[in-house]
Amino acid sequence: MTEHLLGRALVEEATKKSGLIWVRGGVAEGDGAPGAGDPSGGPGDGRALWHIWHEGAAHVVGDGPGEQPLPGLRAGGSAEVTVRSKDKGGRLVAWTATVTELEPGSEAWESAVTELKSKRLNATDTEGLRERWARECRVLRLDPVSSTTSHSDGSLAAPPAVSPATTRGAVPAGLPRLLLGRGRKRGRG
Template identity: 35%
Template sequence: MNTDLVADLAKKSGLVWVAYAGRTHAVWHEWVGDAVCIVSGGTEQPLPGITEQQTVVLSLRSKSSRALVAQAEARVEVLSPESEHWAPATSALKSGRLNLVDSDHAIERWDRESVIVRLVPTGQVTLPDGIPSTLGRTAPHLST
């Protein structure tokens, strides 16, 4: 059930917040299969050090109120073109990417200069009553 909540929230929002190594990053993503998929690096959004992480914390908000609804632990999987998840993830990311200038060659460019990661929820989800109210300014705010 916790994974269903994460999937529902991630599918409805264009942004998730990814927290690791003491920082929180707002990133655009696509929900593909059972994971949040993100392209990072090169000319895409920066997520420095994401490939060195084993797990991260996703902060997910309500699309209507934009209030923080849940935080979920996710396992980091770095994808390579040989991965079974590469084609579905890159296809979804390419389709969802706004203002993509090199649509015909984006996936090849991502392979050369970026990293594609799947953030797979572990099932550990924290709801608002368990989330500290002292979140960083880049994270979505708890509803009051």
């Protein structure tokens, strides 16, 4: 009983303090580590999601235009969540969650959206955000079921998901000089 309570407290504190959580949807308990899978970002792959901790669970919003994708996360399903250290970036705790989709307009949805809206960075339409989320997005609640602090020895690092924002390629020839300031001398004015 004490171990369960300590695990729950670690999940809550670590998740509250982390800006991102890694979530892999559609897993059964003990089904492997989050982050595994191919880099295409398909269902079941680990994905970094911004979130809020509210009323004992993590809440995420997405699957709409301009919002984060939520692949593999289905109402009534389960998910594996990994929380990283804000200081060092290493895994602190992994936990299994049950996924619940909040009904737009419900008391739980309104409460979660109020918190999510306050943490949403770079929203293009802050005034109409609540209505757009109700119309076009899903708000999910991830309730912790079990947790573990033991991790596999291997790295769970994976290449970034393919997207227009991915910029893996050769470094431009002039970039090192620009960054290191080894260009021409600047005159004093």
